[in-house]
Amino acid sequence: MPVEHSQLALQLILIISLNTLIKKPLSLKLLFYSVDFSEAGIRKSLRKLLAEDWCHLISDVKDKRLKLVVAQPKMLFALAEYSKLLSSAYKRSSILKSPLKTS
DSSP states (O other): OTTTTOHHHHHHHHHHHHHHHTTOOEEHHHHHHHSOSOHHHHHHHHHHHHHTTSEEEEEOSSOTTOEEEEEOHHHHHHHHHHHHHHHHHHHHOHHHHSOOOOO
16 A cells, blocks of 8 residues: 555545445545644645545535545555455464453
């Protein structure tokens, strides 16, 4: 995924993907309010995601003034693969195989 050790990029990918999957894509305005990073940082990361076809901007059906951010299959596939990787790592982890000990 195109996160380059960036918490901001990862948050954008998660938020955009989730809202695409539940068929409620966020407007640009709501996306900017959804993450606690600078507007300039969000714009930079979003421009990169758009330029590399990880997501697209589309006009809202009801209000053409609104631009909605929609994940592309490339983003959804990468996130699914990342999820499998995390799941596999957790299954192999010895921490999850033994109960937590408390003092």
